[in-house]
Amino acid sequence: MAYRETEKMRQRKAEARKRIVACTYQCVAEGGFRSARVTRIAGLAGVATGTIYRHFESREDLFAEIFRLATQREVDKVAEALNSDGNAAERLEWALRQFAERALKGPTMAWALIAEPVDPKVEEERLAYRKAYADLFETAIREGIEEGCIPDQNARQSSTCLVGAIAESLVGPLSPTQSSKTDSTTDDNNDLLVDSIIHFCIQGLTGTRR
Amino acid sequence: MAYRETEKMRQRKAEARKRIVACTYQCVAEGGFRSARVTRIAGLAGVATGTIYRHFESREDLFAEIFRLATQREVDKVAEALNSDGNAAERLEWALRQFAERALKGPTMAWALIAEPVDPKVEEERLAYRKAYADLFETAIREGIEEGCIPDQNARQSSTCLVGAIAESLVGPLSPTQSSKTDSTTDDNNDLLVDSIIHFCIQGLTGTRR
């Protein structure tokens, strides 16, 4: 044997991979998955198109990884918010608020993650992550039921409703057709939007108006 | 001039068009939009592929028409349910129930309409129709507020939440990956599902547990 992979090489490859991932992320954040071309990504990352395929099976696989990365970040934020102080209902409210506000801050990426039509493998990730959100919410709802601050109910189902209500409410404001600036997309409006989404959700959960 | 379009011809053409529409509908109901091939549709309708294009600009346009047709049917049902007897909250509940039950009865078509990744022109129709649902619900909510059976709230926002909560709750049960029969998709389960969706929605709306 004359050549064996050495630490230096491993690192160099890892760096290239990271660069590819970062550039794909950037492309997706700019225009969603559909418009992210492999050639463009390769160009940005300073590698040949073929090199992409030494790091990922296919474009779809690359996208799936980006999806995972980006969504995990959001899931973590929600999980974090659910670990804050206060009773379960308050923590849920805080988490929902975080979710919505972060989405409105990075609308193209949020749209890509929530609503853009994507290929099967990526769609699979999306379903998995919707489930991840629902799981988090479900646990919190159960805690709330224990604590007594949330009335007894089908926690699983309610959490799914939460995910749906918030996703749907964001789809309009996020979709790239209309949110091309200069329209009614002000910070104030966003605040109002978030407030009323949460109002509905919390009420759906607790049956309490505030 | 030697040939001018006559009534007989007009009819014959209209019939061919209808046949194309019906066969496309069937294809979509069987496997969604993505898997509906123009050649297959032409075959079923007993015309040549080229003929499709004498009736529709493009596959996308044909699909957009099917989408409209299928969704309008559902929208009408919801509108009808909202015109039944009872106070606004009761009528809303009935409408939501109709919507969910019908979707679960024709799962592939419902999935195609609600959640299948589709091309831009069809996606546009989808957004338009989600708005149509939201409009219907919004009106009913306003009526409920007038009547006093629903507390004051942002009717637009709440209606969007309703659409989202119900759509999301149905996505799991509808998606073609898992609902291939012989699993837990029984009528009983469906009833429970529908009940808990509606419980959440009505409570979100009225703040009242029942």
Added chain:
DNA sequence: AGAAGTAGTGAATCAGCATTCATTCTTTCT
């Protein structure tokens, strides 16, 4: 130095289906 193996390259290929269009068949009129 040079052998043996790995990483990187990017122009050429491929795939899969919607769409076209030159041609044939029908209908309608004089």
Added chain:
DNA sequence: AGAAAGAATGAATGCTGATTCACTACTTCT
């Protein structure tokens, strides 16, 4: 009957970008 127009046909085309792979350039070892 036959001319003029339209409708229908379906095999061939075209498009678009992902993917491949024969080749070159490096790395690592003896």
